[in-house]
Amino acid sequence: MESIEQNSLYGRKFSIAKENPSIPGCTISKEIHSGENYITVFSLAKNTDISAEIYPYYKMIVVAAGSLEVYGNNGFTRNLETGDSIVTLTDTPMGMRTSEGTVYTEVAVRKDDIMNELIKAGEVFRLAELVPYADGKIVNMDVVHNDKMKFVVMAFDEGTGLSEHAAPGEAIIFALDGEGVIGYEGEEHPIQAGENFRFAKGGLHSVKATRKFKMALLLTLE
Numbered sequence: 001m002e003s004i005e006q007n008s009l010y011g012r013k014f015s016i017a018k019e020n021p022s023i024p025g026c027t028i029s030k031e032i033h034s035g036e037n038y039i040t041v042f043s044l045a046k047n048t049d050i051s052a053e054i055y056p057y058y059k060m061i062v063v064a065a066g067s068l069e070v071y072g073n074n075g076f077t078r079n080l081e082t083g084d085s086i087v088t089l090t091d092t093p094m095g096m097r098t099s100e101g102t103v104y105t106e107v108a109v110r111k112d113d114i115m116n117e118l119i120k121a122g123e124v125f126r127l128a129e130l131v132p133y134a135d136g137k138i139v140n141m142d143v144v145h146n147d148k149m150k151f152v153v154m155a156f157d158e159g160t161g162l163s164e165h166a167a168p169g170e171a172i173i174f175a176l177d178g179e180g181v182i183g184y185e186g187e188e189h190p191i192q193a194g195e196n197f198r199f200a201k202g203g204l205h206s207v208k209a210t211r212k213f214k215m216a217l218l219l220t221l222e
Contacts, residue, residue: 010200011184013191016041017065017103033170033220037149038108044068044098052095058109058121059088060144060151062174062216064194066102071095078124080104083176087121107218113146127216128176128193131155138162143216150219156180156209164206169221173197180213182206191215 020030022045033039044050044066052072061070061080068080072094078086088094090111109115118141119125130153131139139155153176164183173182175195182189182197183206190210191197199205207215 010198013189014196016196020103040106043103046101049097052093060107060109061086061104063104067100068102069097084124086124089122109144113144115144127153128214133212148221153216156213158212161208164204167199167203169219170201171199171219174216177214178212179210181208
């Protein structure tokens, strides 16, 4: 079974926001990974709404473009802009709406998944602000993980990097800050904040920070 769509963009830079334009008056969902920790990209046109429903698991949302309001019962509302993230509440109605339009990635997070204690469900945060830069070092933080999925944020000081190694599963990079170079199967791909990159399982890759560089890595092992 293909865990990421057959027509995926392995091995080259792309933009989740640009490659998932909205359709006026519509909401669009596009699953790019199935399984318990599904990954879906949503494109909501301006003044559209996904009704509040109850889910027995968390949803981690990463906004690629536009603005999004997450809402629920008893006046619960959280406003997110480009670069913001949230982990929704469980067992209570949660909905999404936008007046401007938005594109975001949604990752299902099971209740028994291990979530970093710095992440509080229902509170807005920015992935780029979770980890600091450190002189001559690479700083890593696991945001959430289980035996089939890992979402990690990394901060690279200028000139630091990861040597070439094989991906144990399929992965998506979210460039969060600064600039770097992704090496993939012998080719180099400059990347900067707001861009994405996808690895195939077993794909040889490396990371080099040409300036200070932060990225998130979403790795799936199903």
